[in-house]
Structures are given as C-alpha cells and as structure tokens.
Amino acid sequence: MTTNGISKALKLQFGLINHENRYLTAETFGFKVNASSSYMKKKQLWTLEQDEQDGQVVLLRSHLGRYLAADKDGRVSCTAEEPDSDCRFLIAVQLNGRWALQSEPHRRYFGGSEDFLSCFAQAIGEAELWAVHLALHPQANLLSVARKRYARLSAAGAEISVDSNIPWGVDSLVTLVYTDGKYCMKTRDNRFLSKGGELLKEYEPQTGFTLEIRSGKLAFKDTEGKYLAPTGPTGTLKSGRCTKPGKDELFDLEESHPQVVFQAANKRYVSIRQGVNIAANQDMETDMETFQMEINKETRKCMLKTNEGNYWTLDSLGGIQSTATEIEPNATFHVDWLGRAVALKASNGKYVSTKGNGQLAATGDTLGDGELFQLRLINRPILVLRGEFGFVCHHRSSNTLNVNRTTYDIFSLCFSDGAYHIKSGDGKFWYVSSSGLVCSDGDEPEDFTLELQDHGRLAIRGKNGLYLRGDPSGALKCDADTVYDTSLWEY
Structure with a gap:
C-alpha cells in the first residue's frame, strides 16, 4: 500500500523482551519457542497482525510464518500455518510501556523464561510483562494518518511540524531512540521531542513515549497517558488531550530514502x-x-x-x-x-x-x-548503522566498535571534499588502526567514502581502500576487498 503517493509504510516487526532481558525466539527446529536469546536477530522477529473483525485481537507471526498459540492448559506452540482460535491474543499495555499478552479465548497471561514458557497465569506479574523493541531501522519519515502530511523540523527549528506534502531534505529525518522500554523521537540536530512539543538537548522522562500499535499504525503515549498528535495550522507535534488514540493520533513510519x-x-x-x-x-x-x-x-x-x-x-x-x-x-x-x-x-x-x-x-x-x-x-547528518549481526555501537571497555548489539549508538556524519568523517557522541573520530580494527577515539578526522550500493544499505571504504565489515566475533574491521553481506550497512 502506498501512502500519500510517496512510499510504502514499513512493515512493523519487533522483538519481545521478557523480565530477564531475553528475547522471545522461534526456533527453526521443531518450531519451538523460548526466551533465551540476548540478541535480536532473525529468529527473534515477530510480526503483529490484527484481526479484521475485532481490532482488539492480535496474532503474532514468527519469522517462519507460523503463529504463536496457547491452548486451554496453557501450553504454548508456534506451529500453526493458519491462525485458529488459540492464536488470538489481547494486548494490555502497562504504564511502563511493557505489554501483557492475554489469550483471548482462555483469558490467561503469557510469560515465563528460557524454555519454560506458558500461558496460564491468571494475573499479570513480572514474568508476564514484555518490552517491545522495534526491529526496523530507527531512522525514517513520520506520516500523520489523519493529515496525510509528514513531520519535519520547522524552519525556525523550535518544533516538529506535521505540514510537509513530501518528506524532503534533512529536516524530515526522524530518529527513534529506544530507552528503558520507551521510545524517544530525535530531530536531525540530535534534540529530543518532549510531550509539550518543545525540543530538548538532553533526554528527560517527558521525552519518552510508550509505543502502541493500532491496526498496523503507531501511536505514542506520554507519561500522563495522553497521545502525540499534530495540532494547530502548522501541525505542531505534541501531546493532546486524548487518552484513547483516534485517527489524529495514528502515524505511519516510511523508509527514508537517501x-x-x-x-x-x-x-x-x-x-x-x-x-x-x-x-x-x-x-x-x-x-x-x-x-x-x-x-x-x-x-x-x-x-x-x-x-x-x-x-x-x-x-x-x-x-x-x-x-x-x-x-x-x-x-x-x-x-x-x-x-x-x-x-x-x-x-x-x-x-x-x-x-x-x-x-x-x-x-x-x-x-x-x-x-x-x-x-x-544530505539527509543523514546523524547516522545509525545496522549490519548482518546487529547494530554498531561503542565497545563497553575499549576504543573499538561492536557490530552485534540490539541497541545502537548515534554517530555524526561530516562531509569533507567527497569523503566523510564519522564522529562519536564525545566528539572523537573514527579511524582504522594498523591491525585493521575500526576505533572511535581519534583526535583528528580520518576520511571514509560511502557507496550507496543497495536498497537501504551502503558500503563504507577506509583510507586503506578496503571496506568496513562486521566480524562474527562482534568487531568492526576494515579489511574487506569486496562488498558482500557483512560489509553492507543499513543506514
């Protein structure tokens, strides 16, 4: 489905994280499900489908195209190629943004840990709560369903306005930041949208929103239970008065083309x-x-x-x-x-x-x-990279970079005579060490060149003429002489 004649809304895939910080996983062998993985990769991706007759009922489809189900005894499976009554769930969104999944026919709650998952709890406890982690690349264009207009940083730079017919230029880039089970919305100059519509330089609780999915659309709920919506003639994006999302509070995310x-x-x-x-x-x-x-x-x-x-x-x-x-x-x-x-x-x-x-x-x-x-x-002044194994972020205890994380760091991209300098949040620059490792603590900028080689993915070449690649060990290296899967990056 095209939206506003411009692009297709992104398919909403996500990971579900349990109380032990482990992802719900659909195994290829035997279609078994568990909650054992620390990372969100292919097996941890779920697609939400909503029932056409009852919009409150949802279905959860795994990467294998099979549906999560719970029987009357609380046994959980993921083998159904076509959904039946046991595949029907209700979502109860908690104040902290986490979801409780209730079997619609049996009225029991789904939860557990590792291989011990069941759907038999009569009440919501810590083990029945799941955090929702969107799997799509976090940089996108935001479209208001009601206004059929795109969000952009206003010309004065004081607010996000939902008034653009097409998502054009750097000001239309929105970056979603996942923090403590909630989502923040960043402008292209690294400022956070607050619930009152102000743009703040630092993260504060009022910049965090609970993500809700309604009929395939997104709604953002603030700490007071009210929803983001465009208001006034310029469509200023801020929390309105509504405590239940209608059409005005719904949004699509669309791919941000280069x-x-x-x-x-x-x-x-x-x-x-x-x-x-x-x-x-x-x-x-x-x-x-x-x-x-x-x-x-x-x-x-x-x-x-x-x-x-x-x-x-x-x-x-x-x-x-x-x-x-x-x-x-x-x-x-x-x-x-x-x-x-x-x-x-x-x-x-x-x-x-x-x-x-x-x-x-x-x-x-x-x-x-x-x-x-x-x-x-021009429309990636801030950069989030995801490769074959996960997102790129700083190593916790060294000056190198990891490529296998479920969370991401945001880097600055600075143009320099046909090349680019990549800068970390602390003002230090990327460079390639003598061993081929990419490091992030340089005092002086080093040139990298970008090649937009594939749909939604780019290759990065270092000054040694080789490409950056993600190593299975988790390190970011600059030693690939050709472009292949591990040297292409979603951006």
Whole structure:
C-alpha cells in the first residue's frame, strides 16, 4: 500500500523482551519457542497482525510464518500455518510501556523464561510483562494518518511540524531512540521531542513515549497517558488531550530514502531550476538541487527523483530531463563509485557528461573530468548503522566498535571534499588502526567514502581502500576487498 503517493509504510516487526532481558525466539527446529536469546536477530522477529473483525485481537507471526498459540492448559506452540482460535491474543499495555499478552479465548497471561514458557497465569506479574523493541531501522519519515502530511523540523527549528506534502531534505529525518522500554523521537540536530512539543538537548522522562500499535499504525503515549498528535495550522507535534488514540493520533513510519546533491567538474550544482532539462548551473543548494536516490533491490540501479515528483530520464537525443513520472528503463542509471567521485551511466550505455553550458547528456564513452560528479548525502547528518549481526555501537571497555548489539549508538556524519568523517557522541573520530580494527577515539578526522550500493544499505571504504565489515566475533574491521553481506550497512 502506498501512502500519500510517496512510499510504502514499513512493515512493523519487533522483538519481545521478557523480565530477564531475553528475547522471545522461534526456533527453526521443531518450531519451538523460548526466551533465551540476548540478541535480536532473525529468529527473534515477530510480526503483529490484527484481526479484521475485532481490532482488539492480535496474532503474532514468527519469522517462519507460523503463529504463536496457547491452548486451554496453557501450553504454548508456534506451529500453526493458519491462525485458529488459540492464536488470538489481547494486548494490555502497562504504564511502563511493557505489554501483557492475554489469550483471548482462555483469558490467561503469557510469560515465563528460557524454555519454560506458558500461558496460564491468571494475573499479570513480572514474568508476564514484555518490552517491545522495534526491529526496523530507527531512522525514517513520520506520516500523520489523519493529515496525510509528514513531520519535519520547522524552519525556525523550535518544533516538529506535521505540514510537509513530501518528506524532503534533512529536516524530515526522524530518529527513534529506544530507552528503558520507551521510545524517544530525535530531530536531525540530535534534540529530543518532549510531550509539550518543545525540543530538548538532553533526554528527560517527558521525552519518552510508550509505543502502541493500532491496526498496523503507531501511536505514542506520554507519561500522563495522553497521545502525540499534530495540532494547530502548522501541525505542531505534541501531546493532546486524548487518552484513547483516534485517527489524529495514528502515524505511519516510511523508509527514508537517501537524498543527495551532485556537484559537477565545473563546481556547480546539478539542478532542475531551469525547467525539465537537468543542468549543473547553480551555486547554491535548495530543494531544486536535491535528488532522492531510489535503488532497485534486484538490479541495484538507481532512479533519481526531484522534489516535484518526477524522475531523471534519457531523452531521444541523449539529453537528461526530469520528465519521467514512473519507473521506466530510460529512468534508471548505473552508479560507478570512484572514491571521492561518482559517474552515472544511462540506459544507452553512455556516461552522463556535463556540457560547456552545464547541460547534462549521456554521451560519454570514457571517463574524464566531464563525467565525474561529487555526490553528497544530505539527509543523514546523524547516522545509525545496522549490519548482518546487529547494530554498531561503542565497545563497553575499549576504543573499538561492536557490530552485534540490539541497541545502537548515534554517530555524526561530516562531509569533507567527497569523503566523510564519522564522529562519536564525545566528539572523537573514527579511524582504522594498523591491525585493521575500526576505533572511535581519534583526535583528528580520518576520511571514509560511502557507496550507496543497495536498497537501504551502503558500503563504507577506509583510507586503506578496503571496506568496513562486521566480524562474527562482534568487531568492526576494515579489511574487506569486496562488498558482500557483512560489509553492507543499513543506514
């Protein structure tokens, strides 16, 4: 389902964490369930489905496509390919944000630890409480269901306004931060949204919200039991008066595609300011010089979308125009990643070149200065990375980085002449040690280059020419000579 004609709402998957800080796990062998894992990986992912007839009833589907069930004796299983009455649960959200799952037909509560799970408790105790940990990447665009408008940091920077027709530019990036079973909402400049709508530099209890899922949509409840909603003509995002979420209090999360600017060899920015023709003829960056990269999962070719909703396309004479309104072969481009520069190859097999007047045309057979562009990613000033084994965060007792954590650290991304510097929260920089380990306590910045190689994932290359990869031991290393699964990062 497309939302507002822009993108698809993200499928809501999550982990359920019990009172011993262990994740509910669906094992491949025998479809058994337990709560033994300290990490959220594939086996710990659950999808919530709501009953079409009774919106209060939910179904929990494992990564294997089987449904969690509890019989009248409290025995728990996860073998059903199609849901029956034993698969029906009710969610009782507690004040601390945790869920109690009650069997709808048998009225008993689900809980336990390790291999000893059951659904037989008559009352909610500590063992029957589950924290909800969203599995999607925490950086996204936030869409109001009622207003059909996107949230963004206001021009004055004083509030989050829900008033944007399209999620364009860096101000539309929202980062969700999971803390103590609740979610905080961060703007692109690392400030927290409070329940009163103010933006605070530091975390406070009033910036934490309980996450609720209603008919596949999200609602955010504050510490007083009231819900976030857009208010007033600019859609100021703050807690309203409602203690029960209606349409005004519901939101979708949508994928935040990379948005970039291109600078040609003439040092001018590529733009649509002059009309349908794409030309490198501007000295300033605005929305008209910003393009959204939408990368095809199968071909890894990209489409470049303008803020007017059209795509770059190759015309019959080899020129590049912004006239395509849908996916078509002439609107796809192959990107050559060349360190600090990129080259674009059009569907005619020619490289996109910059003419003397700045016009772009796919006429280049070989690479020269006219075929090179500097690409800058603009809508990730703060960066959260997730790889094959988990999120990237600081090692607890050294200057290295872990790649297998269920929680994440937020890093700053600073552009520098075609490369990037990655900075930790304490102001120290990433660098590659002589042993190939990536460290995070550098006093001086070190260059890394980014390659947006796959849908929603990028590769990072160090100054040694090798790629960062996640090691099964949990370390972040810079020693991969090619891009493969462990050297691609959700961002």
